[in-house]
Amino acid sequence: MWKRLISIVIFLCIFLCGCSAIKPKNDFKAIKKRGHIIVGVRSDTRPFGYKDRNGNLKGFDIDLAREIAKHILTDPDAVEFVPVTASNRISMLNSGKVDLLIATMSITDERRMVVDFSDPYYMAGQAILVKKGRSVASIKQLNGRKIIIVYGSTGEMSVRMNAPEAVIRGYKDYDLAYKALKKGEADAMIADDTILYNLALDDRSVKILKKRFSKEPYAIAFRKGSESTQLKESVNFVLDFLDHSGKLRDMQRKWGIWK
Numbered sequence: 001m002w003k004r005l006i007s008i009v010i011f012l013c014i015f016l017c018g019c020s021a022i023k024p025k026n027d028f029k030a031i032k033k034r035g036h037i038i039v040g041v042r043s044d045t046r047p048f049g050y051k052d053r054n055g056n057l058k059g060f061d062i063d064l065a066r067e068i069a070k071h072i073l074t075d076p077d078a079v080e081f082v083p084v085t086a087s088n089r090i091s092m093l094n095s096g097k098v099d100l101l102i103a104t105m106s107i108t109d110e111r112r113m114v115v116d117f118s119d120p121y122y123m124a125g126q127a128i129l130v131k132k133g134r135s136v137a138s139i140k141q142l143n144g145r146k147i148i149i150v151y152g153s154t155g156e157m158s159v160r161m162n163a164p165e166a167v168i169r170g171y172k173d174y175d176l177a178y179k180a181l182k183k184g185e186a187d188a189m190i191a192d193d194t195i196l197y198n199l200a201l202d203d204r205s206v207k208i209l210k211k212r213f214s215k216e217p218y219a220i221a222f223r224k225g226s227e228s229t230q231l232k233e234s235v236n237f238v239l240d241f242l243d244h245s246g247k248l249r250d251m252q253r254k255w256g257i258w259k
Contacts, residue, residue: 027223028072028230031099037073039065040084040098044173046198047255048104049083057081060255061102064121067247071238085172086152090114094223100231101221104192106154111221116228118220118235121248122257125212126158127193129181129200132207136188139213142166146186148177155190158213174199181206192216194257 031037041061042049049059066076084092089103093115106124107117130136139158143165149155151170159166169186171177178199181189189196193212200206220235222228242248252258 025227026230027099027228028234031072031231035073036078036080037065037069038080038082038097038099040082040089040092040101040103041065042085042103043083044085044175045104045195047257048194049102057083060122060251060257061104063251063254064242065102067242067251068235068238071241072234086150087172089152090221093221096223100235103221104195104218105221106192106216107219108154108157114224115221116224116232118222118232119239120217120219121239122194122218122252123259124192124194124216124218126155126190126214126216127196127212128209129178129189129191129196129206130187130209131181131184132205134187136209138209138211139163139188139190142188145188148181148186148189150174150177150191153191154214154216158190162213198256 041057041059043051043057045059047059048061049057052058062081065079065081069078070076082092082098084098084101084103089101089105090111092098093101101115104124105111107120111117128136128139128142136142139162142163144167146167146169147159147163148169148171149159151172156168156170159168169180171180174191174195177189177191180186182205190213193208196208200208222232239248242251249258
């Protein structure tokens with residue numbers, strides 16, 4: 001009996017040690033072998049990622065993904081786009097459903113614990129959107145009132161830091177959040193300024209308050225660990241080339257986000 005137990009323990013030790021010694025996969029090599037890159041993008045954040053009238057994905061992040069595919073795979077069309085939301089994008093990445101995220105994702109210390117980031121490719125800032133006529137001039141005046149945020153975004157943190165007594169109402173995407181504000185379900189909405197500008201682009205019934213409450217460096221997210229090292233280095237090389245060649249600036253101007 002004891003010999004059998006000892007044999008089982010030894011077997012398990014050998015098996016577990018063997019498993020721990022297995023070399024993690026290389027995401028970059030897997031993409032090259034597959035022949036296309038799978039990118040998680042937003043479909044509700046014009047001008048970064050949205051669907052046009054024909055249901056086609058458009059936007060700055062979409063163009064950026066194509067530039068990365070062109071440099072890594074020599075084909076800008078070697079991309080499979082997978083729509084993600086602010087609340088599910090990290091799980092989509094870490095479950096292996098996408099290779100990387102280009103999805104208006106800000107670098108934060110909390111997120112660095114679960115994903116790796118590229119160098120920043122854009123600097124946004126948190127802002128407040130209100131309906132015209134509302135007596136709101138600053139976020140502190142929203143203490144005790146309702147503020148809309150999108151689940152998984154950094155808006156909730158900005159609210160809790162600047163208006164801790166505010167009542168937070170969360171929505172799964174920006175379109176739903178904006179419609180809720182228009183219906184009067186809250187007094188204000190907080191999100192990245194570029195997203196708010198494009199939600200309110202042709203709407204004179206709303207206004208964006210002047211103050212910005214944070215700096216939001218957007219970056220590309222990868223699975224955390226050595227499996228993503230070569231992919232991250234390759235993407236950073238592309239971002240550096242796009243920056244120094246002026247292509248990144250031209251893309252930002254194309255989508256109206258150049259500052």
